[in-house]
Amino acid sequence: MSRPLSTYRVQLTPDFGFAQVAEIAGYLRDLGVTHVYLSPILQATPGSLHGYDVTDHSRIREEFGGAKGFREMAERLAAHDLGIVVDIVPNHMNTTNAAFWSVLRDGTASPYARWFDIEWDDDGKVALPVLGDDVEPVVDGDVLRYHEHEFPHPGHYRLVDWREGPGYRRFFDVSTLIGLRVEDPEVFFATHEVIFWLLDEGLVDGLRIDHPDGLADPRGYLERLRARTGDTWTVVEKILIGHERLPDDWPCDGTTGYEVLNRVNGLFVDPAGRQPLLELFTRLTGQPADYAEVVARSKGEVLDLFFGAEVRRLAAATGAEPETVAELLAAMPVYRAYVVPGEPVPPESAEIVETAAAACSPAARRLAHEVLYGPPEVVTRFQQACGPVMAKGVEDTALYRWFPLSCLNEVGGEPDVFGTPVEEFHAYCADMRPHAMTTLSTHDTKRSEDVRARLSVLSELPAEWKEAVTAWSSAVSHDPHLDYLAWQNLMASWPISAERFAGYLLKAAREAKTAISWVNPDPAYEQRLRDFAEAAVKLPVGEFTERIDRHAMSNSLGAKLVQLMMPGVPDVYQGNETTDFSLVDPDNRRPVSYPRTPASEWDAAKLLVTTQALRLRRRLGAEAAYTPLAADGEAAEHVIAFARGGGAFAGPVTGGAVTTGGPAAEGGPGVPGDEGRARAVAVATRLPVGLERRGGWGATSLTLPAGSWRDLLTGSVHTGRVPLAHLLNRYPVALLERHDL
Known part of the structure; x- marks a missing residue:
């Protein structure tokens, strides 16, 4: 097969594995895509519905059909002129794996000790944050058990309070996902061996790289990958903010398209709606009008909640106070500034860090010099810490607190920027990498493209929207910090069951952390939230949705056509060739039935646009x-x-x-x-x-x-x-x- 001209993203699950993908090969070929883009395929935690919690890099996941099932699927796809793109996770793996078990048992003597970013304490032990109550761990032969956790016994580790933070680098705040040191050649080849033989045998044509910003040296990783895989099509899950661009020296074809998603979405948002919607939002929620203020507060809070261990580690390495480290991390405006120890600091990287520090204390300004020009450990660890703080502070907190128009609250989005001027969009397209991925919906988007298409209409109807929300709020209310987000997403995902809606609101409330959070539940609040959801879905919200749907359909078809026909390699997320009114995961990972059969005029028109555009892209080529x-x-x-x-x-x-x-x-x-x-x-x-x-x-x-x-x-x-x-x-x-x- 050749490099992809278009892709179709499929979320593999234990109920939808390789055999089921093979069954829809004819449908996907008729749709017009050239490649099937699979979620992670390596052995993961049993029952995992996403696959980013890999436990064994040497095996293809048995629940999907194993190596035999993958090969059979690839053969059936190839018979329909379809290739395969796989999603790989170089940054981390689940802690329930044999390599980490060996490290816990044997410490630095383990042959796998170099696999993980571990901070050994003075006694040669690693902190495991699992303790949370008065229950004592129980020794059961050569296993130590604590609730659902199991550890080798005796072992070279110490159990600590879950709030303390682990003695190892992890994925964001998830202590069950431990960071890998793929900068080590041994670790690199051991964790990529299956991917390499799939490429060598021609069973895979492209790679999607998950979260490269977590790596010690993203560019170095991509250089090693390209040296081994040649000209294999490779895109990276990189979140770019505002005018930020992918570093020119990264040997890859581009990003997975979050920045494209936000620019396309902006084409259908009216800038004139900004002020009235902002005034409505601040009146209903009590939140400030300044988004930057909310971001700063959110990042400060998540640093206190989740990243104490990372802050203390940097403070010890730099000699700075922990408060100073946290201050500078919170001020960083992007996910990473890309400074490589031993190399001259790029001027743009220095500007990012120094500009952030300029708004901080004198101590933080002194620390900025250290994280730019200091010892390799300091430079690298600061770079690796920026991404998690941005992700948890902005994606998983601020975007759930500040939402005048929530279609703007996407990964990499700027919710205070209303609209993309056409001329600006054309200029952006002129500068695009021709083989970068473009997308409108992914497994990580906060809401699907058609939900956003409905929400975009509100930017043109702020007065009508204000009237509707005022009426609904007078009938049913729950939490002023949450209700306005609820009304937006109830209207835009209509029709939706009370169960689905309550599930979304529970996640939104926990992410916002204004009343409850994942670590601080409140059963009484959560029950009131469910009661609110039950009452809200009984209101005539759907009548408003019906009134705007002809405009939403126009936005939906327009965004779809632009994304499929603009430069790049367009991706269609499973099921989004027809209408899809899903909210954030796990809602957007619900099973999809095939073939997609139009159930409305909108469905039929979207399927027609998608099919004709994808088939035309096959005839046009990528460049x-x-x-x-x-x-x-x-x-x-x-x-x-x-x-x-x-x-x-x-x-x-x-x-x-x-x-x-x-x-x-x-x-x-x-x-x-x-x-x-x-x-x-x-x-x-x-x-x-x-x-x-x-x-x-x-x-x-x-x-x-x-x-x-x-x-x-x-x-x-x-x-x-x-x-x-x-x-x-x-x-x-x-x-x-x-x-x-």
């Missing part, structure tokens, strides 16, 4: 040039359009044409030239409520590149200057392929 097109007329702001496969034609673009793949046509923007190159055009409606208010498209038109163009959604043929009222009279989107080549 087809991207050329912005702009409409002419009073409603021009309500369309985004671009051509693929050409580079010599640039339509009129406000602020100047942005063209990739070739020079602008002679004669300037809007003049067709070099007619033989553009092969596809995508056109999508944006801000549909505003378009309706102005009376529709009127005389606004779009000039197509020279040639004859067939709309793959309707069969209509168009040439030259086309009125948008005609082009978009059946669907709010158009997908055109040149058919006179």
Whole structure:
């Protein structure tokens, strides 16, 4: 197989393994994807529904069908011209594994002692944070038992209070996921041996790398990986904030697309809705209007709650006070600044750390020099600590506290930034890596793409939304810190059962940590929350959803078309070729039935757009040039359009044409030239409520590149200057392929 042109993400579970994936091969081929993108396949904790808790890197997970089942699946997929991309987890593994058991039993004498980032105490022991009550551990032969935990006995470890933090690097705050030292060649090859033989045998064509920011040296890891795997398509789960870009020297094809998701979503958000929605949010919740204030407070709280061990370790290594270390970590605005010990500090990395320190105390400013230019241990450990603080402080706390418009509260999102200007989006696309992954929904998104499509409509209807929320809140209320988030997501995920809705709210409340948390439950509060969910789903919330769904459908189809046709390798998350109104995991990992059968007009239109766009991408290839097109007329702001496969034609673009793949046509923007190159055009409606208010498209038109163009959604043929009222009279989107080549 070749490098992917598109992927379809499948969440493997004990009930949906390799045999079940093989059964949908024909369906996926007809859908138009080139590769099936699998969640982690290595042996994991029994019953795991996600697979990121690997316990044995030497085996393919038996619950999915083992090595034999994988090979059979690969053969059946190949027969349908489908390849495989696998998700791998180099940063950590579950603590219930034979290697760590050996370390607990034999300490530094274990052959696996070098596998893990362990801080041995003065007695040569490692702290295990599991103690939580007055129950005494029980010795049972050569095993020590404490509740559900088991440890070797005798052992080279000490049990400590669970609040103390472990004597090893872990994944975020999850003590059952221990960090791996893949910078060690022995560990690198031992933990990748199965992946390498799958690649060597041609059974796998691509890799998705989970959480590289947790590694001691992400770039070095990718260099070793590429040296072993050659030109294998490789994307990394890297969260980029704002204008941050993937480091140029990383040998990979790009990211998994969170930054693309947020930019596409922003195209369908009206900036004019920011102030009224912010005023509604602050009035209902009592939260401040300044998001940065909430982020700073959240990061400070999670440092106190979860990262005491990491802070103390850095403080001991630097000689700084723990409070100073925490202050600088909380001020970091990104997941990592990428400083490599022994190498010159990149100017942009120094600027990130020094700018963060400038807002801190003099002691933190002195510490900034140490974490940039100090000993390797200090530089590396600070880099590894930044990501967890960002993830827990922002993703898992602040985003559940500050939500004027929760479709903006995505991984890597900036909820105080309303809208992506079209010109900015075109410029971003012009600079994209051609083989980076793009996506709209993942197993980690806070809500599915269609839930976000509904929420985006609220940015155009703040007054109507305020009226509806006021009525619902007067009928049912629970917690002012949570209720407004509840109303947004109840409306946008409708119809939803009380059980599903309560499950989402419980997670949201625990993540927000304003009333309860994962470590501080309150049974009475949680019961009141369930009662609220039961009462809320009985209100006429669905009536509001029905009123906005024609606009939400427009947003949904527009976002889907843009994501599938823009530069990059588009991924479709399982089931999202039709409508999906899922919330955060585990809700978005519910079983999906195949084939997807349209149950509504929206379903049918989304499946049509997805299928035609994916099949067209197969014909276009990955590196087809991207050329912005702009409409002419009073409603021009309500369309985004671009051509693929050409580079010599640039339509009129406000602020100047942005063209990739070739020079602008002679004669300037809007003049067709070099007619033989553009092969596809995508056109999508944006801000549909505003378009309706102005009376529709009127005389606004779009000039197509020279040639004859067939709309793959309707069969209509168009040439030259086309009125948008005609082009978009059946669907709010158009997908055109040149058919006179």
